[in-house]
Amino acid sequence: MATVHVRGMAEKFLLLSDRGYAVLRVRLTNGETVRAVGMLSEIALGAECEFTGHYRQHVEYGTEFHVDAFRTQAPTSEVGIIRFLASGRFTGIGEKTAKRIVDQFGVRTLDILREQPDAITKVPGLTKKRAKAVVDAFATQEDVAKLGAFFRAHGLPLHLADKVVSSFGSGSAAMEAVLTHPFQLVGEVSGIGFKTADGIARAVGIKEDDPERMAAALLHTLSVAEDEGHVYLPHAMWLERAKRLLLLSAEDLAVVGSQLATRGRVIFEQVEDELLVYLPQMYRVETAIATRVRELVEAKVEAKVEAKVEAKVEAKVEAKVEAKVEREAHREVGDRTQPAHSEDGDLLTPLQRHAAQAIFTHPLVVLTGGPGTGKTTTVRSVVTEATRCSLQVVLCAPTGRAAKRLAESTGQGALTIHRLLEVGQQGNGHYGFARNRSHRIEGDLFIVDEASMVDAPLFAHLLDALPDGAHLLLVGDPWQLPSVGPGQILRDVIESQLALVIELQLVFRQAEQSAITVAAHEVRRGRMPRFEKSDDIDYYFIEEEDAQKVAELVVDLAARRLPGYLALDARSNVQVLSPMRKGYCGTERLNEALSQRMLPKTNETLQVGPRIFRVGDKVMHIKNDYDRDLYNGDIGFVSAVQGDGLIFRLGFEEDAREVPLTRSECNQLTHAFAVSVHKSQGSEYPCVVLPLVREHTVMLYRQLLYTAMTRAKQLLVVVGSVRAFEVALRRVDATKRYTRLSFRLRDK
Numbered sequence: 169m170a171t172v173h174v175r176g177m178a179e180k181f182l183l184l185s186d187r188g189y190a191v192l193r194v195r196l197t198n199g200e201t202v203r204a205v206g207m208l209s210e211i212a213l214g215a216e217c218e219f220t221g222h223y224r225q226h227v228e229y230g231t232e233f234h235v236d237a238f239r240t241q242a243p244t245s246e247v248g249i250i251r252f253l254a255s256g257r258f259t260g261i262g263e264k265t266a267k268r269i270v271d272q273f274g275v276r277t278l279d280i281l282r283e284q285p286d287a288i289t290k291v292p293g294l295t296k297k298r299a300k301a302v303v304d305a306f307a308t309q310e311d312v313a314k315l316g317a318f319f320r321a322h323g324l325p326l327h328l329a330d331k332v333v334s335s336f337g338s339g340s341a342a343m344e345a346v347l348t349h350p351f352q353l354v355g356e357v358s359g360i361g362f363k364t365a366d367g368i369a370r371a372v373g374i375k376e377d378d379p380e381r382m383a384a385a386l387l388h389t390l391s392v393a394e395d396e397g398h399v400y401l402p403h404a405m406w407l408e409r410a411k412r413l414l415l416l417s418a419e420d421l422a423v424v425g426s427q428l429a430t431r432g433r434v435i436f437e438q439v440e441d442e443l444l445v446y447l448p449q450m451y452r453v454e455t456a457i458a459t460r461v462r463e464l465v466e467a468k469v470e471a472k473v474e475a476k477v478e479a480k481v482e483a484k485v486e487a488k489v490e491a492k493v494e495r496e497a498h499r500e501v502g503d504r505t506q507p508a509h510s511e512d513g514d515l516l517t518p519l520q521r522h523a524a525q526a527i528f529t530h531p532l533v534v535l536t537g538g539p540g541t542g543k544t545t546t547v548r549s550v551v552t553e554a555t556r557c558s559l560q561v562v563l564c565a566p567t568g569r570a571a572k573r574l575a576e577s578t579g580q581g582a583l584t585i586h587r588l589l590e591v592g593q594q595g596n597g598h599y600g601f602a603r604n605r606s607h608r609i610e611g612d613l614f615i616v617d618e619a620s621m622v623d624a625p626l627f628a629h630l631l632d633a634l635p636d637g638a639h640l641l642l643v644g645d646p647w648q649l650p651s652v653g654p655g656q657i658l659r660d661v662i663e664s665q666l667a668l669v670i671e672l673q674l675v676f677r678q679a680e681q682s683a684i685t686v687a688a689h690e691v692r693r694g695r696m697p698r699f700e701k702s703d704d705i706d707y708y709f710i711e712e713e714d715a716q717k718v719a720e721l722v723v724d725l726a727a728r729r730l731p732g733y734l735a736l737d738a739r740s741n742v743q744v745l746s747p748m749r750k751g752y753c754g755t756e757r758l759n760e761a762l763s764q765r766m767l768p769k770t771n772e773t774l775q776v777g778p779r780i781f782r783v784g785d786k787v788m789h790i791k792n793d794y795d796r797d798l799y800n801g802d803i804g805f806v807s808a809v810q811g812d813g814l815i816f817r818l819g820f821e822e823d824a825r826e827v828p829l830t831r832s833e834c835n836q837l838t839h840a841f842a843v844s845v846h847k848s849q850g851s852e853y854p855c856v857v858l859p860l861v862r863e864h865t866v867m868l869y870r871q872l873l874y875t876a877m878t879r880a881k882q883l884l885v886v887v888g889s890v891r892a893f894e895v896a897l898r899r900v901d902a903t904k905r906y907t908r909l910s911f912r913l914r915d916k
Contacts (some may be wrong), residue, residue, distance in 0.1 A: 174202070174219050174233065177248050178211045183775060194219070194233075206235030214243040214252030246270050249277050253302075261302055268293060269302070281306045332357050347372050351384035354391075362388040362413070377416060382424040385410045387433065390447045394654045398906040399450050399624060403436070403443035444908070450654060453628045457657075458912035460631035464640060465532050465666055516549060517542070523670040524549040527613065527641045528557075530668040534619075534661055535643045537672030538692055539878050540685040543643055544577045546672070547615060550641065551578045554613050562611035564588045564630075566621040566651075567801050570850035574617045584799065585622070589629055592794050599794055603633040612638060618850045619644035623653025624909070642667070647692050648875045649849055656905050664913035683707035684884045688877045691870060694897055706880075710887045715752040715861040721887050722758060722859050726841070727765040730855055734883060738766060739786050739805065740820035743853040744842035745876045747867040753859035753888075759839035766841070772809040776834040781806050781814055788840035788847065789816070796827055801847060803840050845876045856880035860888035860896070868892060869899035 176194040183191040190208040253266035285303040350368040435446040563582035565571040575582040590602035619642040687697035731738040807817040873896040
């Protein structure tokens, strides 16, 4: 295949991946256009380039020029400069403003921006603020171009150049970091992990056995462990993981590890005959939680909650309680206990009644139980009784969806923990929590729902902000998946035996009528549930071994059969859950198929990297954006495509809030017709479809299956392999996490 050289101007990106791959329409010097394909994302529209590569025939798009290498130069024509300035790289500059700038300076425009940037303020209609934005953006693009040239020369990912520059504030600072301390980029720059930084380090001459490289690998190993949910790693495992990463000896790594400990970069803790290794922040988090929980439980001062309740008792409440107890005394009926009525009309078993009253005399209570055991009813009774005693009740949950459900079930406002702690930009310019030990939250009784989802750092912040004398009720199911972040707070608090733990086990008659509830409890015990076929049942298992056929069934069920059967809207009421992202039955392929199946092909689209968003697509926000009150896990849909961005509508209600997102901000969205089981935590859906196939074996375990099943309220349909189901039932240790919180809580 002959190598060809062509020259032309970059006219329009037809596809732009966030990994650097692009399809670019190029206007050749003879006036014709060609589709250029390759790692071209750093090319500025309007730039004049010389491309080296070869022509190929594409089945759908015809002739394409596959680029092996290219050289760019700044545009020299007025048309090219206008395209460059209006390419979207300069915030607030469209084609009209770009034309006014070029009309002022002509072909010398870019030289003026580079050498006399203040002159740009002379352009008619251009404010000082916008002029500064243009100058700053041009300087940044120049820096990115220089760094991009360095990356390309060393075979490094080009799309990371602008991220490095923006992280360090200028091209000179970015280049210095790349050339002298490339491992500094790990953690500092989104998208740069150890392997990428290691590639840069090798390119600038850092040797394999350089201590800086070994230190970076050891720290990276602990960061990866934190992402996996661990708070620490055993020393031997720490060295072994780093050894596999670098292919160096454990002895050499141990020497560097000791140096890191001496400098305070890691914390060593000897526990009997085992040495544990923490990142300093995680060590502080775990020890702070243990200290604060002990302060909460062992407080010697009279708690505000108890004082207010006792005041009510002195106001003749005691007599009323005694009379009520006499009236509501439970009686034995066979092997079951007759529930008693609470004052708000709910039926309460004696254990629920005990739980509802215990929080007023115990500063830390954990309320657990599986589906249908009455946790919601008990919490509602706690709120009612606390309000009657003039206590200030504060309700919160880890996610917005969980907080909304808590508010609906109690009739009282509930917040996410982040909003309760008033997350946002603080006085130092960094994001953090306004509520802390020096600025406590006001309240007497704090109730945290879905506590199994709370990770260690967030729990530490919450404890830090609780007022003295407060009581804390943690509500959750420890059999569900643990938090995405490090730690396993709910399990550790239960295992420590420091809190009063009340586990509701009696499944109410109404819940017993649900096959979903019965099946979930069987799975929790490690037993295969019975699969019955009936028109009035709410749980079905459709057996199919072939993963491709399972995927086809899932799409048809979610898009056509179940919405028709339940008379529900498919997009808002039917949720596909999957154990993994990849594979025939992974979320990526299922989302693509469901989007194509549910939405008309005529709908407007916006391509962002490899993703194509259609108007009407169900999408999830996957990053926290505190400025705009957007959080990881928020679900909605694309209501419109506007220019180079789209409108994200949060939720499916008529009055749902709409948020405009630029193309780059759309990288924070992912399709949500199908979501991972982990992402579904804290949510409930009218109808859940769960593919379960052997290609997901690595992720199949009991807690994941149980969590997925308990997300369904009206109907659960599992499609897949019985053998895969059995694998999930047998495996219960997949979520083992390295944490010492339960031991610290027990250790006086």
